[in-house]
Amino acid sequence: MSLALIKSRALAGMDAPEVTVEVHLAGGLPAVSLVGLPDTEVKEARDRVRAALLTGQFEFPNKRVTVNLAPADLPKESGRFDLPIAIGILAASDQIKAAALDQYELAGELSLSGELRPVRGALAMAWRAAQAGRALILPLENAAEAALVQGITILPARNLLEVAAHFNGHATLTPYSGAVLGNEPVYPDLADVRGQAQARRLLEVAACGLHSLLLYGPPGTGKSMLASRLPGLLPPLSEAEALESAAIQSLEGRFDPARFRARPFRSPHHSSSAPALVGGGMIPRPGEISLSHHGVLFLDELPEFDRRVLEALREPLETGQITISRATSRAEFPARFQFVAAMNPCPCGFLGHPKRACRCTPDQVARYRGKLSGPLLDRIDLTMEVGSLSADELQTAPTGEATSAVRTRVIAAHARQHARQGKANAHLAAGEIETHCVADDKAKALLRQAIERLGLSARAYHRSLRVARSIADLAGAEVIGAAHVAEAVQYRRGLPGGGP
Template structure:
């Protein structure tokens, strides 16, 4: 009679239940694994045998057959080491037959019997809870992560010997206390008060942070574009628990999670030599890319015009839909990618075409070629455009420091709270998520403001996408001012921010 242990298979952010069926019968000593195992799964036999010897457990001298059901699902990773070892221990009578009936187990075995961390613990604990399991056995280093899921006992184990002692009743491993979600105290290296001048750019970033809008900054070298972008992280609204769970799940699958909840909005800043796969995701294991790791946070592309054009074009669909579907021979996965894009660029190859103090050495042809690296469809997905001029050195000391990040962040948080209440009955999070139908339902635009928008749309030849994005920005400006409707002044500022400065 075979023994069955419950485990899981992860495909992107989707998790399927897996039955690890273990059977020992007479025959030449062998260890066969069936059920579409990957290479790392097939190599588990060596790890399990060594762990048994180090833990002083008898290793079967007969034929071992392990079936990973359902057989049509691809099984990858080292997470099946622990359930296979438990199945063998039960088959040999070392563990009681019913000790693993109401639990789900996963973990990698070291050669000395240690149980090592694996990716995706949060999602597998969530699956165990949905299946009505009472317990989930996880590596000790995954325990805080798995304990983010309420309603299930998380047993964190560090060694096979201690787990066996727990299951036979010789010792008790207390369940990991539930990981509670708390808003972390904000400590940042950068602060808006450190930036002299640039009131227009700071206002643009405040609007972007409040509504989750995409921003493109253009200006000469040394004008402060990178510092402004880095300071954006200091004024972002705090993560809600639902948003934190989404972000934590992605980082868990990517193997980048150190503790429990991710408590701060991600800020990702890949180098311009990053490939399309690094940015979008993929590879042999279909891992999430930078745009998914920046979900509910900021993706900062410094020197955005230096990125390969095809890489930037790859961003068009995720920017519009908030998800990315990765299709390869190995399968198809979908990851969330609802991020705020912040780009920074020079206006020309030498950088000084808009600088009054330094002459530009670029020809009009070179400037046009440089700016064409950002295509029209890509720019159409940018909400806010702002120019960052260079401040003269003698004016830096005398310029007013301006508001601190804490003051601006308080306004941003108030505006985001207004949006949260407004969209509480929907899946919408912020104004950047608004569709045309949602705009008609939730946004009130004054007659004067609407007339101004219609005139501007005709004069500026705004596309439907640009038209919708202008209303989104105007609604965010109204939320910052705590207006009940979008006024003419809100619409005028939104139209000003929508004017591209790289064409």
């Protein structure tokens, strides 16, 4: 035959649309043409595939080879099409049997020796291949990831020769049957944090309702240490949440099967650009906020980030998703992350320190804090100063509660929230707050005073009610009381001399 059709998958946001690799052999001067909107990586497949075929002792057709990646208007990127192109050339030149090709989908990058290298997005490809009712042939390194999808046959291969032998009937690829993933994730223990009782309480409230928080204080007081303990306090991921988180990690080629069901914890450097944080590129790819989906995004040294980068967080903090539009493509990525930030009180870091003198002028302090806009601070539910510990506290402070003990209370509070409203308190819409955040008369009066004295915005008012609801859930209370509101308002005091 002179024409072969091979099924594969591209990546478009969170989706993996089907791509038909059409290989046609014709007379004329020997040449290889790749069409169908391929990028540079795909065009380079001509040289990789030729070398892999010749190294495997196959014959490369001395004809004009045309490879079309259909549909033509879908951008194609990465080396995932190397394997289907190679198998298509072998089938079109009658070097392998093509009778059963329509039962499989193929993806994999070829080395010059014919070895298969892993590709990004194996989980998304496996999910769509399962819907199409086809088996998926892909590199061995991707098998454990793709096997997370139920109801699909995964056929891992080490090299091109194994795939060719499978289609010729000389040997059969063995379906992947690895161990089921999902060992209990291991997180840093909250018991490692000495003292800081108020900050530990703040973490518990944040974990209870999935609230965003800002920690500020002198350097070395444990802000980053506290933030890294937050994922361990959160309830276990459901199967659907774990798969969704793994799928996003897979799009970047960073999925580790050993970390399946572990909540992500991302901490990008303050020099990160806006596309790195929210996603971007000619072919849109997820950024840090999407890689943090169902986990924690921690921004240390918050004022050191470019202001435009921070302002890009405002929309996803409200909506839980990000839409990236380009002239030729548009992609939506989930971004339901828990935002945690840390900062110093001033540029030198020692404003208000009991033993160290601050060298900053009032203007320097104002400019430093002015990098954080009011709208961004208004979207942060909890704010607290993490003070310095004395020598006695560092050496003699008793070990606090372990992560497991706090997590038990958080899980119980989450169960109350989901039984009542089906979601975490931080995700309540404005119209749901009046229904689920019922307060008694004293609590309402106290909240009214807080609005007047602190000048809280409507958004800050709603966020305070959500936090109070979380505090009440931790206490097992059905109705929000004055004590719950008082604690919630304390967490909205903001930075000294500024903020909401």
